[in-house]
Amino acid sequence: MTLPWKQLLLLSIIDYCLDSGSYHGPRWRMEPGDLFIPVDSIEEEATLTCDAKGTPPPQYRWSLNGTLINLGLDRRRRLSGGNLIISSLDRYQDVGIYQCMAYNTGGAILSRRASLQFAYLDHFKVHTRSAVSVREGQGVVLLCGTPTSSGDLTYAWVFNEYPYFVQQDNRRFVSQQTGNLYIAKVEPSDVGNYTCAVMNSITKGKVQSSPTSLILRTDGVMGEYEPKIEVNFPDNVPAAKGSTVTLECFALGNPVPEITWRRANGVPFPSKVKMKYSNAVLEIPSFQQDDTGGYECVAENKMGKNTATGRLAFYAKPQWIQTMKDTALAIEERLDWECRANGRPKPSYTWLKNGQQLLSEDRIHVEDGVLSVSVLTLADAGMYQCVAENKHGVIYFAAELMVLASPPDFTGNVLRALLKAKAGTTVTLECKPQAYPIASILWKKGNLPIHTNDRITLSPDGTLRLANVSKSDAGSYTCFARNRFGMSSTTGRLLVTDPTRIIQGPVDMEIIVGESIVLPCQVASDPVLDVSFSWAFNGQLIAKGDGHFELVGGRTAGDLMIRNIQLYHAGKYICVVDTDVESLSAVAVLIVKGPPSPPDSVTVEEVTDSTAQLAWSPGRDNGSPITNYLIQTRTPFTVGWQRVNTVPEIIDGNTLTATVVDLNAWVEYEFRVLAKNSVGVGEPSPVSVKTRTEDQFVGHALLLAPCEPWR
The missing domain is CATH 2.60.40.10 (Immunoglobulins)
Structure with a gap:
């Protein structure tokens, strides 16, 4: 893997380890890709891309087949950014494997390897091809003799003259592997001249061979014979994951053989598999590992059968999983x-x-x-x-x-200049300098080293813990950090305070609507502490802008005044006392009492000429039980609402029905109900539906009628 040209880079990056600035090594943004260039385009330029990011911006070098390209001595190759541009392309000098290196003071990286190839298709050699003489019924193979080339080729055969091409069927087959033409059983119509036509898929160039004459012999017709497989696939075919695999199989024979395919393991072909050209071609798209294994081609006619076998082997390029x-x-x-x-x-x-x-x-x-x-x-x-x-x-x-690598540095993590702690608590002092390698830690109180005991502990990370602190622990603490590159320190002062106590806190209270009260919250605290007070009502912090609430008191008092208390002020009040070292709270429940809420759903259930039966639903008692109810009425003949007589005369708080008496006959009445508790009489209920009492004479007639004779 080591390439000699890479050694030339060492001088360019030797200062990397000494660079004290901020840097980042190169990262690829674009790597070179494979190029396949038509040979007739060699007058044009070829560009191999290479682009990386980094701080400072990277520089670039290129190698060809493992050898550094010396751009200073090469007039045909130059850099544009990191891209390698090659002009006046040379089919022999420029072909090969290219690799880009990006480097800066942070280091160097190699790109993927990219190939540069030239696609071409040479002409057939000019010579007269010998005629091929066969008997009728015999099979024949006409060789293409493909000229030298680079790039994928496709083959076809011209019959007699262009543009008449051989049409493939169960009797005729053109192999795209060899380029040869196979005729399973020659018929008189096959006699003629055959020309192999080859096209390069990349250059689109086309060439044709000299014609080959196919003639029939006159010494008889070929008898029937069993299939002979002339087109076969290799014993072992490597197939890439996701690729399209094509297998060819064609046989000569008389009668014309029938081609079938099967898998050696007997598993049927999936639906994606396709058969072409009378089954001479088996195509497997998107090849996967499940498609591996043995494949068999069977050529059969009535004279017998022949079988060709081979295996498809799965391969895959590397892919990262970690x-x-x-x-x-x-x-x-x-x-x-x-x-x-x-x-x-x-x-x-x-x-x-x-x-x-x-x-x-x-x-x-x-x-x-x-x-x-x-x-x-x-x-x-x-x-x-x-x-x-x-x-x-x-x-x-x-x-x-x-x-x-650096000496200890406390710039981002100094000790607090003044740390206050309540007596009896645990104090944690962190000593965390930035240091490479990790620094050793020493703590001092004043000028004396601190020694650990059952109350004072020192963690491996340099954290000092003082448990159950007292006034004697107060003082100046310094953390010293040292590694082989230097030493540094940070100092802070510890102040131990007496505990804060709430000496008078709020207590549970009952109060009448409209009154004002003060909920006390007073503390005794160490004079060096800053004390602040806040109040919460039913879990919500009381805002200063609420006109009902006002915080009163001095440094050690945070009393809460509540003016013109309403029913909705009932609930839980918490006084929260915060100091530099602790937080305390005291809780009180405030019950607000008021007259009952209005009764509801007043209905008139039964009416006579002088009475009415009423029923209603109770309202809220607002902190004090309802003691009794009052009923009022009004008519078109009264001024305002008037109290009426009822049965029972006094309606207690648990009674929700009553009979109004002493009403006038044939008068339209409205009724309402009021509730009373120890605080007072509440607001009246909604008014009942207007109800007219009965006519008193109708009542008398009903009573007297049975006593009089019928007329």
Whole structure:
């Protein structure tokens, strides 16, 4: 895998490890692809693409067949960006495998390999072809004798003169593998001249052979004979995943043989398989591993049969299933990378660093797809590539290794200048400098080293923990960090405070609607602490803009005044006290009492000339049980609402029906109900439907009528 030309790059990247600026190694944006150029286009230019990103912008080098292209001495080849442009193409000098390298101060990477080929089709040699003499009924093979070429070819045969072509059927077949024409059983109509026509699929160029005459012998007709397979497929046919596989099979014989296909394992062909040209061609599109195995072609006529066999073998280019990531490690740490690819056959692996192959030595271990580097040094930084390869393809994957080396630096993680902690709690002081390699840590209180005990612990990451702190733990703490590149420190002061106590907090209360109260919240705290108060009502923070609420008090008091209390102010109130070191809270439940809400659904159920039966639904009691109900009425003859007499005379809070008495006959009444509790009388209910009492004389007539004789 190591290419000599890559060694020339070392001088270009030697300063990479010494570069102190911000850089990133190259990453491919575009890699070269295979080119197949018609040979008649050699006067034009060919461009092999190569484009990478990186900081600083990458530079490029190209190799051909493993040898560095010296662009300074090559007038036909030049770079445009990273693209290689070749002018005045030469069929012999420019053909081969090209590879691009992109490099900067971050390292170097190799592109995929790209082939440049020239498609051409030479002319047939000019010579007279001998006539072919056969008996009627005999089979014959006319050879094409394809001239030298490059690129896919297609074949056809001209019969006598252009544009009359041989039509393929069960008796005649043109192989696209050999170009030959096969006639299973010659008939008199076959006599004539045959010319092989070849076309290059890339150049579209066409050439024709000299004609071959087919004549019949006069010594009789060929008798019947068993099939003889002349067109066959190899014993082992490699087939790429997803490709279209074509197998040919054709036999000579008299009578004309019939061609059939079958799989050796007896499994029927899937629907995707197609038969063409009277079954002479078997086509398998989108070849998969399930299509592998033995295939048999059977040629049969009444004289017998013949069988040709072969195997289709599945192969696949490598594809990544596991790759590595860009990695930043401290000097002296260990690197472990692994890459994996699938493919058939199983791929082999190599590793490249800055375009050169890595071999196991000293600190470096390379095995299969695993790369390990122990005790990293600055020289190990660079661009690495894992390469997976089988005989059908090769793939590359790149990742950057950054090796970090620096003295301890607390710029992003200094100790707090002043840390306050409540006595009895645990204090954690973190010492986390940026340092490569990891720094050793030493803590001091004042000028004295700190020693661990059952209350003071030091974690491997440098974190200092002080449990159950007291006033004696207060003071100045300094963390010293050191590695082989230098030392640094950070200092902070610890202040231990007395616990804060709520000496008067809110208590559960009952209050009447419209009144105002103050919910107390007063604390005793260490004077060095900053104290703040906030209140929550039913889980929501009380906003300062609410006109009913006002926070009153000084540094150690956060009393809450509630003015003109309404029913909806009932609920849970929490006073939250926050200091530099702790948070406390006190809870109280406020019950707001008010007159009952209006009763509902007042209905008149039965009416006489002087009474009405009423029923209603209760409203909310608003914090105080309903003691009794009052009923009022009005008529067109009254001014406003008037209280009426009822049975029972006093309607208690558990009664929801009553009879209104002492009403006037034949008068239209409306009724409403009011509820009363210990706070007062509530708002009246909605008004009932207007109801007229009965005529008192109708009532008397009904009573007297049975006593009088009927007239």
